[in-house]
C-alpha cells in the first residue's frame with residue numbers, strides 16, 4: 001500500500017478516536033450497567049442484535065413471528081441447509 005503521510009496521519013488519528021470512543025463507552029457502560037448490556041455485542045438481548053433478528057425474521061417469511069434469527073440465517077447459509 002502506498003499511502004501518503006497525510007493519509008497515514010488520518011488513519012492513525014481515526015484509530016485513536018475510535019479507541020477513545022470505545023474506552024469512553026466502556027466507562028459509561030460500567031456506570032450505566034443495563035444500558036451497557038443493551039449495546040454489548042455479546043449480549044443476545046442487545047439492541048442491535050434484536051433489530052437484526054427482527055429484520056431477518058420479517059425477511060424470512062414476511063411476518064414478525066420469531067421464525068428466524070440472524071444467527072440462524074447465517075448458520076443455514078454457511079451449512080447450506082434452508
Ligand SMILES: [Ca+2]
Nearest residue numbers: 057063065067
Ligand atoms: Ca418470520
